[in-house]
Amino acid sequence: MNLYTRRTAVVSLGAALAAGLTAPAAARDTVVHTTGPAPLRRAHAHNDYEHPRPLFDALDHGFGSVEADIWLVDGRLLVAHEEGDLDPARTLEALYLSPLRRRIQANGGTVYRGHRLSLQLLIDIKTAGDPTYRALSRVLRRYRELLSVCSAGRVRGGPVTAVVSGDRAARAPMEAERVRLAFYDGRPEDLGTAAPASFAPLVSASWSEMFDWQGVGPMPTEQRERLRQLVTAAHSERRRLRFWATPDLAGPAREAVWTQLLDAGVDHLNSDDLPGLETFLRTAH
Template sequence: DYEHPRPLLDALDHRFGSVEADIYLVGDQLLVAHDPEDLDPSRTLESLYLDPLAARVRAGRGSVYRGHRAPLQLLIDIKTEGSSTYLALDRRLRRHRHLFTTYAGGRVHPGPVTAVISGDRAARGPMEAQTVRRAFYDGRLADLGSTAPASFISLISDNWTLNFGWLGEGAFPDAERRKLRDIVRTAHAHGQKVRFWATPDLAGPARTALWTELLAAGVDYLNTDDLAGLEAFLDSYRPAA
């Protein structure tokens, strides 16, 4: 998202329900960039995401999209050491306590934005230790069906190409379709959502075919850098009868 001309705002203009930001802990700052060589002290998580989201929710009377109560997912991919980066992130999330879905008192209290922590796995330890938490953990397929509840692992994500051979060309193998639907069924039964990254993102029939199968299986989020292409696909998508 952050490599688009208007980070966050471009995604919201396309009406998406999830945006992703990669963060690096540099000194005491959380900087947003895909690669270390792109780090810019002016591009902080607060300036690009947290402050604009807070302003938008105020203007939207408590919602990112006025009149639409479902939370926006803010997927935060930690690129530096996970434990220290998460603790720095947690301090910033606490400054916007009314903005974020919160786990407290053994319950999830929905907010306008749900922060989900991905990237470096060392974030898991300090997150699990918290009794009050303003973020949730992005699990992997290895976490599917584990004892970790959806109140901690709210999302199951994995690399498509490490789990499936089909890339949208030709027919989707029946065994892979069953595997995909079993994954989604298990996650949803545990109250978790599903996402795959590393899916084809070049516009064309293969991407359309793969996206169609993902939606038909009930996958909750589609990964793309092509905002207009995904919006057009979703607007035209019609589930099979």
């Protein structure tokens, strides 16, 4: 467990509304949620914004982490995977920050009622890192009451923890901030460096670039050992570890990879299949 997750506020898992209610979807998304099953800290909604109900589909499945790709366009932060999909109405604020504020206010200061969790909002920068992060920092300041904050190296947890990924040029303006409302998503090469966990609490890597094994047959011993060494190195520095580009087609191969990730202690499992990953995590071990 890293520095800031130990300090997070009590949060809660939203349960579905009673059957038969006919309130509009937007209204259902902002009501107070009662205590339900424990949220899934290790579940990460990759490309979350591509689901029918960005953010809320992941919350309905109890996910502890969601990912949004952002593009700086005419001073606004738009959310999309590809440039051709950009829509001026789909901003980071409209899809994530404003709905989270409404939900947290309705729940009395929590995302998931009755459970200790700070929802990770992984923000993947797709345009030039320096100007995009500066714009992001200005936006995050408008939601300061929701967010984990780092001031002079000390971290205070909030209901939501923003972590910045993508273009590495975002690092310099982040490091220059005395008070930060976001944290940095490192890479394996950042392990063993001077960057503290209070700056880079997460390390992410491409599974397919680091491992040949894709879940068919036993995992080769040397690759299993390499995986465990990476987990040990990250955890020894109080950082969490995540892989993207893991197999994500339903079936035995995907479950084999997920099982190895769990067994090794990897902190986040990456998927676009929200119900599939929820079922796996709630029934695993």
